[in-house]
Amino acid sequence: MDIQLTEEQELLRSSIQRFLREQYDFDERRKIVSTDEGWSRRHWKAFAELGLCAAPFQESSGGLGGGSLATMIVMQEFGRNLVVEPYFETVVLAGGLIEEVASPEQREALLPRIMEGEAIWALAWAEGRSRYDFNNVTTTARRQGGSFVLSGSKAAVVGAPWADKLIVSARTSGGPHDRDGVSLFVVDSRSANLHLQSFKTIDGRRAAELTLMNVEVPAGQLLGREGEGVAALEACRERAIAALCAEAVGAMSVLNSATLEYSKTRKQFGVALGTFQVLQHRMVDMFIALEEAISLTQHLNLSLAAQEPNGSKLASGTKSKVGYAARFVAEQAVQLHGGMGMSDELNVGHYFKRISSINIQFGDPSYHLMRYAQQS
Template structure:
């Protein structure tokens, strides 16, 4: 089940690789993270110029038609370089929702600016105690004439401080926890009565609590059908998981390479670390974890590309299995690097933190293994 990439896909991969190798080494990233804004508009423009921001979208909406496999190829490279720019939030989450659920008019309004790099987006689905339940929404959207008025607080919205627009889930009917009654809205981040409280994330990004205090949104900015937002978010989560798993694989590969390299050079007790059998076996287990995770990640993205039935269950399975595998690899990479693995200076700790973060986004491995089991029971 190995993926044979097409010429086009190989081209995409090598151009992303070249760009990141030349412009996004660990030092460059460090400077970006430490900067006032915390991300690089300059690099974002380069991504747009290279066509990366248009790559996954279908040709009908003006994209390059690369689909989930293009996303996979790019996310894997982004994982290797610990990219902080909001590609995932803008292209995969918001772009994906607009492409799959937006009207033709909405697609024509929003997607060109995403693909050209003009606009950045974020997805505000979670709330204070929602954990990973997409239907746990208490933010209210009340109809008033030709508008909806949104009130509530969305939690831990990654990239919100950078975003021009947000997609916000809010309840048009039903009660918190109901599957039905949640709708999605496109909200201008600079709307009156919308307040952001920004903070830093463990993986060097910026996020915010988003308070909506009677924010008025034209009814034309409802995305998808009224009350069916949870189903849309579920589909969005499947693609999101495909992308995050690819990013995880990129990070795991780098951790394994770095650990192996270190174990061949670092000497203790007159011998290289790699000569100690206990560490050899550890690194073999890290290798196996990466191999299995890689295979499952590809399997998932192929299923996403061919829109297989049952992909949602597979997505949860992959998020869990790959999440646990990555956690093991990250733990051991830090451990084998010893004190160095604990430092802010070395990239190893930063991969550890990105993997820890991915293991929270859209549900931790324990949440998804249960969902995997429950979807089987329901089938």
């Protein structure tokens, strides 16, 4: 059950750690976030050179065959360093979907560019009123000769302003809440009649509202089977949750050690904060929350790697439990840092905001709690 890393996995982890320590400290990250683009192509190239973009993919697809455990290792370290580059969007979401449902020709055309760090992707599944429901799609895709014509709007697409390619869910048949009839399309982000309205996200990234007004997409850009997009997105969500939980665990571990360190040095009423029992017990609860989050996240990633049944239920349970734990740790880290916790200058608030963002993406802790309950 406990993950004893293989030599290869240890190497992956230590090489990411070394790179981030040397080239992605909090000041560097702040600089990257404040640029016009909001992310760093130079760092992205370095990630690709380290093999991170190819790490999870199967060897038969040209990847390094690391699977969900490799993703977990990468995401945990990215969580520790608040990396903003769209690894999750490009490799985990789009790459995972392509590997899972694309035709062999599509895989050959699309995956190498992802693995080499040449293409940035984003996944546009949500709509203004869909909340976390993949079925709830009003964007339509109409067949027209050798093409599909897409019309509608997609909401809060993280990383879309950075992306070369988008995966868009659109309805090819059925009513607005039907599970059947949703299809996935690869859409070039510079397509005619596609409009992006960019905005900043809570965690220092960029996202966009998408408007599609008769965007023509060649039929060969249909990803997976027509009308079966929801199943593909559901499998994608399991991988997404496993990755986001690993990232949350990384962020929580930094918050816990920063808070502990602060409580030992910061003095109030002539003594270190950490001498107050009420604060000691709070930090013990933060420690326990992290330990439990690590355990469940490992458990989920191991189950995914072993392709065990009930992955969907376990993913929801993990997203909920880890989400509540991360929120608790993040809020208490701010609380125990006092006024400093409110300051934009300190890293604590930025971890807090990333955790808030993780908790929203692909469904918040309450949503997944009830989804878990419904499957019991």
